[in-house]
Amino acid sequence: MIRFKNLTRSYGPGKGIFDFSFEVEEGEVFGLLGPSGSGKTTALRMLMGFEEPTKGRCAMNGKDCAKAGLSLRRITGYLPENIRLPQELTGRQFLKSMAQMRGVKNLERLFELAGELNLDVDQRIGKMSSADVKKTGIVCAMQHNPQILLLDRPFEHLDPKSRSVLVDIILEEKERNHMVLLGTEDVNGVDMTCDRVGLLDHGNMVYLGDIEDLRDNMCREYMIQFHDARSTIKFSKEKFEIKTMKDRNLVVEVQGAVKPLLQALSAYDVTEIESVPTSLKETFQHIYGGRLHA
Numbered sequence: 226m227i228r229f230k231n232l233t234r235s236y237g238p239g240k241g242i243f244d245f246s247f248e249v250e251e252g253e254v255f256g257l258l259g260p261s262g263s264g265k266t267t268a269l270r271m272l273m274g275f276e277e278p279t280k281g282r283c284a285m286n287g288k289d290c291a292k293a294g295l296s297l298r299r300i301t302g303y304l305p306e307n308i309r310l311p312q313e314l315t316g317r318q319f320l321k322s323m324a325q326m327r328g329v330k331n332l333e334r335l336f337e338l339a340g341e342l343n344l345d346v347d348q349r350i351g352k353m354s355s356a357d358v359k360k361t362g363i364v365c366a367m368q369h370n371p372q373i374l375l376l377d378r379p380f381e382h383l384d385p386k387s388r389s390v391l392v393d394i395i396l397e398e399k400e401r402n403h404m405v406l407l408g409t410e411d412v413n414g415v416d417m418t419c420d421r422v423g424l425l426d427h428g429n430m431v432y433l434g435d436i437e438d439l440r441d442n443m444c445r446e447y448m449i450q451f452h453d454a455r456s457t458i459k460f461s462k463e464k465f466e467i468k469t470m471k472d473r474n475l476v477v478e479v480q481g482a483v484k485p486l487l488q489a490l491s492a493y494d495v496t497e498i499e500s501v502p503t504s505l506k507e508t509f510q511h512i513y514g515g516r517l518h519a
């Protein structure tokens with residue numbers, strides 16, 4: 226179990242994390258969701274034992290993270306926010322050297338993950354795209370099959386296909402009864418992977434709850450294309466919040482369940498429907514109104 230107990234790490238007012246108390250159980254994916262500077266990296270770094278608490282404690286499997294050192298790192302996989310890898314090595318050389326350092330003899334998982342993520346491990350790291358550097362970091366964090374996964378901004382830079390592969394990989398970790406804690410600004414990434422979520426604002430956890438509850442409040446936009454412009458105009462008179470409308474296309478905003486929208490659309494000749502990525506700002510604003518600065 227991952228456990229935060231009144232944990233504070235302060236770098237000044239509103240900077241750091243303040244009085245965090247929550248737990249992540251085996252088989253659970255937990256998302257720390259918040260804008261830049263809200264404290265996600267600090268929380269993950271505290272679990273890695275990189276920083277001493279100002280107050281309180283955090284523990285993994287009953288061991289205090291500030292004191293446990295290597296014994297916890299062996300069972301933990303960490304994807305840092307800023308991945309710094311040796312530029313002159315190829316992905317394969319780097320990942321194999323990390324496996325050796327960790328005493329991992331079976332490299333099957335390493336190559337399996339690289340294959341799933343479509344990562345060419347024979348590229349020199351210095352020549353890799355930011356997406357491939359991210360994938361290398363993910364493989365590195367997971368190659369020893371850790372029981373605890375701490376992922377900082379895991380979806381950043383990934384193309385839609387790789388994002389969806391990563392979603393599956395995270396869900397497989399859950400199936401294996403592993404614990405995953407991720408820090409991200411990516412509302413959709415959280416929506417697709419997490420059981421529970423903590424929303425952060427200036428180092429404070431302003432919401433802690435099931436993803437289902439958040440989903441009920443989540444605001445989404447859908448781009449809908451109708452067969453003809455007349456249908457578009459007719460649909461715009463239905464009781465939905467229309468954000469934009471042009472020719473055969475319109476964008477509708479829906480809060481909570483999408484079923485009523487789908488039901489209404491069944492009476493129309495729709496040629497395309499696509500969900501527009503939800504921004505964190507909109508989600509925060511819908512849940513907290515003007516109370517947050519996100």
Ligand SMILES: Nc1ncnc2c1ncn2[C@@H]1O[C@H](COP(=O)(O)OP(=O)(O)OP(=O)(O)O)[C@@H](O)[C@H]1O
Pocket residue numbers: 236239240241259260261262263264265266267268306408
């Ligand atoms: N070592 C440090 N010294 C001083 N201030 C720090 C330090 N580490 C973090 N902070 C500050 O603490 C706050 C939270 O930073 P943190 O990196 O945890 O946020 P974050 O949510 O991960 O954002 P981002 O994703 O942009 O890194 C920020 O205001 C940051 O400037």
